[in-house]
Amino acid sequence: MARIISKRVLTPVTKLFIVEAPLIAAAAQPGQFVIARVREGGERIPLTIADYGRDRGEITIVVQEVGVTTRLLGALDEGDDILDVVGPLGAEPEITPGGHVVGVGGGFGAAALLCLMRDLSERGEQTTAIIGARQKDLLILTDELSAVCGHLELCTDDGSAGLKGFVTERLQQLIDGAGVADGIGPPDRVLAIGPMPMMRAVAETTRAAGIETLASMDPLMIDGTGMCGGCRVTVGNEVKFACVDGPFFDAHQVDFDEAVRRNKMYADLESQAAEMQAPECQASAGAS
Amino acid sequence: MPVKRIDKTPMPQRDAGVRAHDFLEVNEGYDLQRAMFEAERCLRCQDAVCVDGCPVRIPIPEFIHAIAAGDMTEASSILRGANPLPAICGRVCPQESQCELLCHMNNRFTSAAIGHLERFVADWERDQPNNEGARQPWRDEKIAVIGSGPAGLVCAGQMVGMGYPVTVYEALHAPGGVLRYGIPEFRLPNDVLDWEIDVLKRRGVEIVTNVIVGKTIALDDLLNNMGFAAVFIGTGAGLPKFLGIPGENLNGVFSANEFLTRINLMRAYDFPNADTPMKVGKRVAVIGAGNTAMDTVRSALRMGAEKGLIVYRRSETEMTARIEEHHHAIEEGVEFHWLTNPLEVLGNNEGWVTGLKCQVMELGEPDDSGRARPVPVAGTEFVIPVDNVVLSIGTTPNPLLLKSTTGLETDRWGCLVADEESGRTTRAKIYAGGDVVTGAATVILAAGAGKNAAEAIHRDLAEARGEESPAAIAVVGAPSAP
Ligand SMILES: Cc1cc2nc3c(=O)[nH]c(=O)nc-3n(C[C@H](O)[C@H](O)[C@H](O)COP(=O)(O)OP(=O)(O)OC[C@H]3O[C@@H](n4cnc5c(N)ncnc54)[C@H](O)[C@@H]3O)c2cc1C
Ligand SMILES: Cc1cc2nc3c(=O)[nH]c(=O)nc-3n(C[C@H](O)[C@H](O)[C@H](O)COP(=O)(O)OP(=O)(O)OC[C@H]3O[C@@H](n4cnc5c(N)ncnc54)[C@H](O)[C@@H]3O)c2cc1C
Ligand code: SF4
Ligand code: SF4
Ligand code: FES
Numbered sequence: 001m002a003r004i005i006s007k008r009v010l011t012p013v014t015k016l017f018i019v020e021a022p023l024i025a026a027a028a029q030p031g032q033f034v035i036a037r038v039r040e041g042g043e044r045i046p047l048t049i050a051d052y053g054r055d056r057g058e059i060t061i062v063v064q065e066v067g068v069t070t071r072l073l074g075a076l077d078e079g080d081d082i083l084d085v086v087g088p089l090g091a092e093p094e095i096t097p098g099g100h101v102v103g104v105g106g107g108f109g110a111a112a113l114l115c116l117m118r119d120l121s122e123r124g125e126q127t128t129a130i131i132g133a134r135q136k137d138l139l140i141l142t143d144e145l146s147a148v149c150g151h152l153e154l155c156t157d158d159g160s161a162g163l164k165g166f167v168t169e170r171l172q173q174l175i176d177g178a179g180v181a182d183g184i185g186p187p188d189r190v191l192a193i194g195p196m197p198m199m200r201a202v203a204e205t206t207r208a209a210g211i212e213t214l215a216s217m218d219p220l221m222i223d224g225t226g227m228c229g230g231c232r233v234t235v236g237n238e239v240k241f242a243c244v245d246g247p248f249f250d251a252h253q254v255d256f257d258e259a260v261r262r263n264k265m266y267a268d269l270e271s272q273a274a275e276m277q278a279p280e281c282q283a284s285a286g287a288s
Numbered sequence: 289m290p291v292k293r294i295d296k297t298p299m300p301q302r303d304a305g306v307r308a309h310d311f312l313e314v315n316e317g318y319d320l321q322r323a324m325f326e327a328e329r330c331l332r333c334q335d336a337v338c339v340d341g342c343p344v345r346i347p348i349p350e351f352i353h354a355i356a357a358g359d360m361t362e363a364s365s366i367l368r369g370a371n372p373l374p375a376i377c378g379r380v381c382p383q384e385s386q387c388e389l390l391c392h393m394n395n396r397f398t399s400a401a402i403g404h405l406e407r408f409v410a411d412w413e414r415d416q417p418n419n420e421g422a423r424q425p426w427r428d429e430k431i432a433v434i435g436s437g438p439a440g441l442v443c444a445g446q447m448v449g450m451g452y453p454v455t456v457y458e459a460l461h462a463p464g465g466v467l468r469y470g471i472p473e474f475r476l477p478n479d480v481l482d483w484e485i486d487v488l489k490r491r492g493v494e495i496v497t498n499v500i501v502g503k504t505i506a507l508d509d510l511l512n513n514m515g516f517a518a519v520f521i522g523t524g525a526g527l528p529k530f531l532g533i534p535g536e537n538l539n540g541v542f543s544a545n546e547f548l549t550r551i552n553l554m555r556a557y558d559f560p561n562a563d564t565p566m567k568v569g570k571r572v573a574v575i576g577a578g579n580t581a582m583d584t585v586r587s588a589l590r591m592g593a594e595k596g597l598i599v600y601r602r603s604e605t606e607m608t609a610r611i612e613e614h615h616h617a618i619e620e621g622v623e624f625h626w627l628t629n630p631l632e633v634l635g636n637n638e639g640w641v642t643g644l645k646c647q648v649m650e651l652g653e654p655d656d657s658g659r660a661r662p663v664p665v666a667g668t669e670f671v672i673p674v675d676n677v678v679l680s681i682g683t684t685p686n687p688l689l690l691k692s693t694t695g696l697e698t699d700r701w702g703c704l705v706a707d708e709e710s711g712r713t714t715r716a717k718i719y720a721g722g723d724v725v726t727g728a729a730t731v732i733l734a735a736g737a738g739k740n741a742a743e744a745i746h747r748d749l750a751e752a753r754g755e756e757s758p759a760a761i762a763v764v765g766a767p768s769a770p
Contacts, residue, residue: 023499023504023505024504027503027504027505037461039563041555041558041561042562042563043554043563043564044461044554044564069563083461084497084498086461086499086500086504087504088504089500222550223459225459225500225526225688226527226686226687227469227526227528227545227549227686228528228545228546228549229528229530229542229543229545229546230542230543230546232537239537244688258537258639261638262537262539262639264539265539265540265567266565266567269565269567270565272560273559273560273563273565277560
């Protein structure tokens, strides 16, 4: 059981929770994740540790509601308990020191970048975050990110904030040296966290320029300890377990076609469950 | 006096046509009459060789005699004194290669049904009123146990019996190890497992779930900062092997661990009441022929598959599953493809499994394992149309904890090096037993290792306390029947 200390609604479908989890907070490293379960009979879902306070014994998670479990979690409130939270899982990404690190985030990825970018900045790396969303009010954690990165670049589909266009367009501009005037040099390394199509596009953008790029893979997981092999991802010609070997892998080597296909394995059943549980979902979440 | 009857008293079981579609237990268990009838068959041998076949040396003739005399309380206390998990072992031990293999009755008849009788006594015990309260630990040294499979549970149970405060750390959200996530409910119902675990909790074992030692807490923190005097590692052999053949990452290919975990631990059979989905197609091929493979293929039938196939590159003789599971699988309509080696998983445009390409094998000279080596027969490739392929070709110890802890030696199979008798590892205060040491083995071997390690820990701690001869362990260690 992990008590929710506070909750912030970032967008209608994105909620930030600060959760009491002293053991996890004490052990967490940037880029790691937890696995949570929200009710008896519930699924185990992976969630990035967006931030942690070792002294306070708290971790921050940001949940984007996409299906049954994320919705149930999103409906919890301050003072509620999350049934099970286990972690920290996965490994910290290995980022070659020295040079300009650009973190590219979409969806909950912006949150996942938070403690990674802070850690890199504290280690003396030059840091830039590029985050994107459809429109301005769907961008999350901009203040927090701008406080921990050298630069924060925003992109929206409709141009309501920052550049009108995709994160990869801004990334390409930076690669081409367009940011130099503003003091943002071309990236030496890139970290991509977000929806699979975004990470794939980032990989394609940096491949030609030969820029070291890591993607945070998010396959379906169960145990998170290497026991089931459900999270396997092909990187180069090797099969890796994302929960223990990852979640960060060389984006130029990842087999994205396979990863996308494997993530859709239960799509039909999941949407069926989401429909069936929609009303009950609200009720049971409200009651807890 | 023993009564001569050639055959074992049959175990009542549910009809194959019905049971193959649900997860309720297959075997119904003896009633008192059947148990006494069977107990009368045992010859009460002077040289009870059956005991030599039991890894925890249950005094078999004694407990069987007590059943024959109708003294169930006595039977259960004899049993519990030697084996802390009788309801489980009576159900899942490979008796035919252990206690029952050696039974003298095999000379002319069939062996005494030791396993069935053990199960009967344990089930009887479960129905008795229980008001045993937790005793306060009377010793100071705290013991940490990592992993709540049979090795860890038994070690913990023995340690509280000897007066130590014990905390068990379990990575998953529910305790039990393979007994929970691997062995399906039609062989080992959850309420039996829950009951056994409750007995331990009532005796004072504290179980903390959702803690992965090596991730959440470092093993050295347990010893250096959290005040534990000794640690027992019972983390099992949970890392699944894959074949490395083409098509293994297609949608619809699983490790047996994933397949069974979704169904048992996550209750996918109850989807969408339970939230974890599972997709089982019409035809499911399971590669391998051990207990895990039988559990997987029979679970596939229960999840709605019309056809369940076992594909194994060796022959029936080399199969490692319990005989009873093999028989049950045959009764339930499982198809066996012996001497069949999988070469490739085939898929459609959307990346879903459509077939398994195989090749016929023949048996050659014995290999390292002493079993006849299967060799391919040229030009015999063929395709079995299937919708799922489940790999059940073995597991090895999970390196997660071992990699994050210094000074623990492992062998070339990734197994933790520990003394067989005492569980002592290459580091002081750290003991280990069960599958993490032996590689995938059996419940009773893991339980026995947990028990032996508990005795060694007690001895070593007593020595450290400066006690000349630790109190007779066997006596203190044997928990009284609840
Ligand atoms: C290492 C890791 C870190 C993650 N961090 C976060 C995080 O910080 N915040 C967050 O909101 N989510 C995160 N995710 C994704 C999150 O785990 C999934 O969104 C969640 O499991 C969906 O569960 P559900 O029951 O709500 O939806 P489901 O009913 O399971 O699925 C609904 C829809 O979402 C898709 N989906 C399911 N799982 C995933 C997945 N893993 N990735 C992408 N799409 C998926 C399904 O195909 C389906 O279409 C992370 C995933 C991984 C592997
Ligand atoms: C499907 C299946 C069927 C089987 N059928 C039979 C049978 O019929 N008869 C028989 O005798 N044997 C059978 N076996 C084998 C038997 O179950 C195992 O030999 C036995 O469970 C091993 O016990 P263990 O305590 O060593 O480990 P496990 O049962 O594997 O338990 C290990 C536990 O440790 C936990 N753990 C791992 N790492 C950590 C960590 N770092 N921190 C905290 N916790 C951790 C795991 O989550 C797990 O709960 C079967 C096995 C399987 C998979
Ligand atoms: S524990 Fe297993 S081997 Fe020992 S007597 Fe019971 S069934 Fe036989
Ligand atoms: S060997 Fe067989 S007959 Fe003899 S005591 Fe053991 S179980 Fe009974
Ligand atoms: S989630 Fe099971 S092995 Fe990674």
